[in-house]
Amino acid sequence: MNAWGMGIASKVTAPPPLTGSGKGKKVAILGAGLAGLSAAYELRKLGYRVQVLEARPYAGGRCQTARRGFRLRELGGEEQLCRFDRGHYINHGPWRIPLDHQSTLHYAREFAVPLEVMVNENDHAWVYLEEGGPLSKRRLRGAQIKADMRGHVAELLAKSVQSRQLDVRLSSEDQMLLLDYLAREGALGVGDLAYKGRSGRGFATNPGAGLVPGAGTPSDPLAFGDLLAARVGKVYSAVQEFPMHATMFQPVGGMDRIPQAFAARLGDTIRYGAEVRRIRQDAAGVTIDLHDTASGQASSVKADYCLCTLPLSVLRMIDTDFSPGFKAALKAVPYAPVGKIGLQMGRRFWEEDDHIYGGHVLTDLKGINTISLPSNGWQQRKGVVLGYYNYALDAIEVSALSTAQRTEFALAAGEKIFPAYRSAYENAFSVAWHRVQYSLGGWAEWNDAARRDAYPLLLEGEGRVQLAGEHLSYLTGWQAGAIESAWQQIERLHRRASA
């Protein structure tokens, strides 16, 4: 175990500072996703002769952006042609870059990919519960829940302090300080310590010009009992966990601007349409047998080393001479069923009617999870809404629908929340990642046993073959996982090649 493996890796914000030279050595990199691209880019700097073999006709792997003309055929499904208006798109793979993911941001900076804010938390967006007890089927603003729960809880605690029920728990000085904090935090009334609403939950009538009630009409808080019975915590949390933040980033124009920037620099180092059929290694090197997806012709590539970034879901179906133990490890990891749909809307009703600018509508509507509103094209005429983002059984069920049925499914849900949803709808593009060739799933979903047994084995690689990708990180499903895994594994590969 090296220094990287000891956790320093997770603090790095730049590729490993490798010394020595890879001159005269050839590395075949399987897959032109973020892992393969960053490995190729860095290894080439060290002097390695690099060839990236990519089955798709473009770079990026799961980092895809559907815009006008983009085609996708799921396994056993019809071909979809994206018909969004020019300038509109959906990032149906990765769609947000957290500030904690300095590795992803590193390449955006290095390649001068313009970024814009992706609004990831919007307290003004609706929370809509089908099963929300007394608050069922009502459009609530996140800010209402946040302000009111905070207010009621603060009032409850403050009154307990006031009636000396917390004497056993807190010193009287801390009680005074706590009362002061609670009064601010919960916007409690002076004297009566009661929560009666606050402007942060929204006004009934906003302040404006004019006379009465120019100062704004307060709105009444939701009742504490109703909020508790609604179990709003099911969908709404006021503190987001790592690596979520209220504001994240997206490349201007689409997430695929990042792999495109790599691809432009790597040029014909990347061979497209090269589907890996067989991997063999011996003392002399590695041989990759390929199937050209355009011509149908077979060919072979020989290299001194191989960095395989194919998802395990794909790699385990390829003919290899890995040891039985390694092959078993490849099979130990389930892949996430994940579905998304982009709906082009002819009118930005969420902005115009509801004054919601980006962020997620949180809901317990089955198979929907979130309706996410675009963080680009503010106030323009049209926009592409993410109509669902489903996982697990939901994703499997929805993926069994035809593309037309998926659209209907999304519209039927969305119109419960937005009256204009169906009438504004123009066209759709959906994906079910577990049905996408060369991906076969959204991301690796490790369980504890596989993390313990299979993960260290896979990290080691076998012979001249190393693996890399989001699956070999604790940032599964994130581009940063792919990049940081690649950074770690090229260090390992370089160490072996230099030994």
Place this chain on the structure above:
Amino acid sequence: MNAWGMGIASKVTAPPPLTGSGKGKKVAILGAGLAGLSAAYELRKLGYRVQVLEARPYAGGRCQTARRGFRLRELGGEEQLCRFDRGHYINHGPWRIPLDHQSTLHYAREFAVPLEVMVNENDHAWVYLEEGGPLSKRRLRGAQIKADMRGHVAELLAKSVQSRQLDVRLSSEDQMLLLDYLAREGALGVGDLAYKGRSGRGFATNPGAGLVPGAGTPSDPLAFGDLLAARVGKVYSAVQEFPMHATMFQPVGGMDRIPQAFAARLGDTIRYGAEVRRIRQDAAGVTIDLHDTASGQASSVKADYCLCTLPLSVLRMIDTDFSPGFKAALKAVPYAPVGKIGLQMGRRFWEEDDHIYGGHVLTDLKGINTISLPSNGWQQRKGVVLGYYNYALDAIEVSALSTAQRTEFALAAGEKIFPAYRSAYENAFSVAWHRVQYSLGGWAEWNDAARRDAYPLLLEGEGRVQLAGEHLSYLTGWQAGAIESAWQQIERLHRRASA
């Protein structure tokens, strides 16, 4: 009192739907700030002959953007020439558009002014207290305070519930629901209901690739007692009040894109360099005496009506024939002393070193209030930081400094929080709005007595003269206040003109 004054105004998101015609009638509009510009734009649509008289050589009033070449001479002060690199700027007047301000957004939409997100709340930004008791002079992330206060309060309340201290306050069913909520909200331990930190406060070491501790090293929470004693509530609040939101908007390229869009459409309807010296009215019309700031020549403009949008701080010093009562009302409103400084930094150390992308560093450092980080040019080399945003006595004190001293004041404070602050500094541009000619203050600061007595009188106007501006709204200091006041007052003016 009309329907507008009854509060409908504050819900409007578009100009009033006026009918009839202003043909053959001339309106002199004093001031080309947002109020004057929107009034001119709308009145012209109705057929009025409109002339906007503006003392400055450009439109926008206090809506200004300092970029390379921008000049400002404060009263009794030296002339500042902005030396920021091309592409960099500071909005030293209004700098953020809340989603609640649909009137401002209305014109951004109408004129297709591109908007981008202005990060107004960033839990990753530092909170730095000089007087923070046990937490003094430490750089804390907002997320740490938020997560830890939430966690400790949830634990305290949950344990009180558990030990049946709240039986008198809540039914046992509500207590169960509350425990469930608190456990989620505070990330409490299962069983022991203890708060021990959470990933949302940040890791000691982030998850990444590799083995141990690839899953991320947890960070220890701040002690409840320390947080209470630090009185973090002084600067930090987890619920923002109206009209603040985590994400707001700014026009791409500078706030003055909005007045520029108006000015382009109004063309020579606006007469620049026209300083108002005298206002007289009689039964036949209004006469405005002007001083041309370029030639020094005097001239007069006659009109049927006048809409005066000059700040009251300016208007009350002009020779008018208003009644004594009206003149007294003009004097009833203090104007806010406000100061800002833009500091061009040669390196975006807040992004590169601290991973803070936009938002505000909150501090009790005297005279600073906030250090705000730019929401544009993400990951580029340089950026302009707002070094202070001070009000009241602080603003007066700092404004008495020379521009070089103001810079030193800002740097001495900032380097307490950011080690690279001084070394990265390149040049500065500061403003003290109370010392700016034609503005004489940041915004109107109404007290209750003046709202009761002077405000209704000023809203009525006198004779052929109506007033408008942020000062005649409950959105003082906001562009929306200026626009919505203009919308209200042109309706009044049109009603009188049509009578």
